Amino acid sequence: MTEIELTDADRRVVVVAVGKGEDAVTAINEAAARHRIHGARVTAVGGFASAELGYFDRAKRDYLPIPVREQVEVLSLLGDIADDHGRPALHLHAVLGHRDGSTVGGHLLRGEVWPTLEVIITEVGASLTKRIDHETGLALLTGTTGP
């Protein structure tokens, strides 16, 4: 993983090149923690050798796993980073492309990068805060702690 932090006024940009064999979620999480990112937009493109996506089941109040067992293009990795008591809280969704162009998508639980994942993290300028929603058990965005 290669990364660079760029400061411009109060909104930093972190670019992360995740390398072969690394897990995308771990890499983005570690980069966000290292740079103390608590409110940001995340986008990325690249490829995965395999991945595990999730679909949130309303009745089970949990993610159903969607395994992806072949090399896929990461067509879109999009989401945000909020603050969870000083640690980054990632919310990332992915659309992946098969050999024939067909797609599969879900909440990104795990993605084994190959050959690269080019991630751009742009701060929004404040910490985004979340609160546990009792109906779903999920931590949902509720506001910010101010600029």
Place this chain on the structure above:
Amino acid sequence: MTEIELTDADRRVVVVAVGKGEDAVTAINEAAARHRIHGARVTAVGGFASAELGYFDRAKRDYLPIPVREQVEVLSLLGDIADDHGRPALHLHAVLGHRDGSTVGGHLLRGEVWPTLEVIITEVGASLTKRIDHETGLALLTGTTGP
């Protein structure tokens, strides 16, 4: 809906957490109007309990409806906001994910949020202007009114 506006030099960021049962298009439109956003990028992830997407039919010069009648992941909501005589003009496209990871996408006409939609609106720094295209009847981006 919870929202926050962040100012950094001349480009503001508005973060909107759209809540259960709200319509995504209405919520983004209202937030953009309230903050007088006339030129911006929009991204979002979250979930919809149901949605209506559209495909622009060249012969009919109108959107064919693509109804989505079950809980889906909002894998990617991407687009822009321009200015329509002082009101925000939204152009939003969505890719949605079903329980098995299969996807459906189109121009976003309506999306009933559940349990959340986390929207980030980032100004480009100028008003984006549109003009009616006579061949399609659509308002297409033509330029800006300057920074």
Place this chain on the structure above:
Amino acid sequence: MTEIELTDADRRVVVVAVGKGEDAVTAINEAAARHRIHGARVTAVGGFASAELGYFDRAKRDYLPIPVREQVEVLSLLGDIADDHGRPALHLHAVLGHRDGSTVGGHLLRGEVWPTLEVIITEVGASLTKRIDHETGLALLTGTTGP
């Protein structure tokens, strides 16, 4: 093609409205070259009359073509621009939507715009550099040359 460049501190934004019949990759490449963009995020929505996508085949070390021969919505065009010896190096992935909402996606090789493609290019604040990866033959992101 209509375009505008906006300067805010050191990070510029370039908005490009690609017109009917133009190739998306050529248009984005020319805009990036004209504005000397060497490190940026790219997002776009719009429509294509036809397109050619690619899937990177690990064994062949090359892109397999995925032709798209009908009018599609550009649901998501996402990627980045790096520096290749003073010229912009584009890495763009696309998810396209058919009439019934089904999707097809891949590395964007060519896209004939119709009726519009609304592109937003936002600089990250530094030149992103690439290096040839010998295993794949691809130029992969390795870091930056500093702000």
